[in-house]
Amino acid sequence: MKIANDNNNQQEEYKAFLKNIREERDDTSNFAKLLFTIVLAVLCAVIVCVTVVENNFFLNKLDNEQAEDAGHFFSKKQGKGFEVPFSPKRQNILLLGVDSNGTGSSNIWDGTRSDTIIIVNIDPKTHSINAISIPRDSKVYLPDNHGIQKINSAHALGGIDLVKKTLKETFGIKIDRYIIVHDEAVEKVVDALGGIPIYVEKPMRYHDYAGKLHIDLQKGNTVLNGRQAVGYLRYRKDGLGDIGRTQRQQWFMRSLFEKLHSPQVITKIPEVLNVLNTYIKTDMSFYELSQYAAFARSVDENKIEIATLPGAPNQKGYISYWILDPKKTQDVINRMIYRDKPSLDGTKFKAGIMYSPKKEEEAVAMKEKLNELGFEVNMLKITHLSHTRFVANKNAVSVDFFNWLQKKMPELNNMQFVFDPTETFSVGSDFTVVLAEG
Secondary structure (H helix, E strand, O other): OHHHHHHHHHHHHHHHHHHHHHHHHHHOOOOOOOOOOOOOHHHHHHHHHHHHHHOHHHHOOOOHHHHHHHHHHOOOOOOOOOOOOOOOOOEEEEEEEEOOOOOOOOOOOOOOOEEEEEEEEEEOOOOEEEEEEOOOOEEEEEOOOOEEEEOOHHHHHHHHHHHHHHHHHHHOOOOOEEEEEEOHHHHHHHHHOOOEEEEEOOOEEEEEOOOOEEEEEOOEEEEEOHHHHHHHHHOOOOOOHHHHHHHHHHHHHHHHHHHOOOHHHHHHHHHHHHHHHHHEEEOOOHHHHHHHHHHHHOOOOOOOEEEEOOEEEEEEOOEEEEEEOHHHHHHHHHHHOOOOOOOOOOOOOEEEEEEOHHHHHHHHHHHHHHHHOOOEEEEEEOOOOOOOEEEEOOOOOOHHHHHHHHHHOHHHOOOEEEEOOOOOOOOOOOEEEEEOOO
16 A cells, blocks of 8 residues: 555656646746767867866966967957856857868868758857757858758858858858867867866777778777767768767767866876867857856756757768758757757656666666656666667656656666657657666
8 A cells, every 4th residue: 555655656756846837837938858969070179168267277387378378269250259158148158170181281170061060059148058969970061152961061162151051041040159179179178188088989980091081990998099989970880880980979078068167187287288279160259268268067966957969860872961850950950049948748668678688777767757657657778779878758747847857767867868859769759768888
């Protein structure tokens, strides 16, 4: 009888949670979901920059020449910057990671393609950040008579202006600020930081002698040096192509984010500044970046939401495209950029668990807890899974719900929250907990 009463109490608490969320949605228009995760090489240097600026007490110890150089770099944009970066207005920050042009040109930016495209939406009123990754092979129409191309060609054909125009005309997303990171910055910044610890989910071997890309990584926990980090971020030969690479960028960024919280980073700042001065372009002032820095570093890692624009791979001759799903892409944009609140009708979500063989005992224990909370649970054992995470398959599964569930199940703490309407990890469920070895 006691068990039955406990279950009834849990279900009553869940109903109360739904009621509170509805009231909050009615009282606060467009109340944003929580997040912070910006993936990949692009953010490698960007987040380091954030750390550098936030720890400005250390900048005071740099010699005057270094400080002057740093100020010059971050003041590339002429004219007055806005004085209050975090006004009530939401902002879209574009992060681009571009490849090498391979020409030996004195301008390292000319003709470079954007291998990484991330839009970070910041809502100062709710102190929240959402991030969307756009697969580089996405098939789109480029403005100014450039025709149908992969979206990563926009920067090569028309620079940052064409990229911003493409995002505006294709997705209706206006870009407020941008940061561009050259791919050579990744190797140099990682080495400057002394390496990044990460779990490599599978053996990765690939050699491209023409492109000078050599990847040879073993499965397991390791500390990646700069060259290895580049290989890990660029690896695509796992059957998932650009999507698999995008996921690895997200795991890498989480590890980088954790590394940047360590006190040892402070001593690395002078070397990192030298790298950033050469390999990053931005229209932000030093002051603006300092404000974004403090904001980004204060975000709770448990309140992070990311998404990748959904679609499917398609081969046309020798060219492979990522064909975006129009409806699901719009759902992602509405949720992540326009901050549409999920509709909660009181229906109990179906839960799913995907787990590696070594995680079976943990998966069974988790199923029992979810059952006690009143959830129907489907389970699926899979030999090869990448990183542990919490996946929202339905739009109604919000970060608010995830945070509520974490209070009931602390073992969900520190899991990365991913919104994936493609239901790749659904197991016939509304949300799925992926329990992997890494």
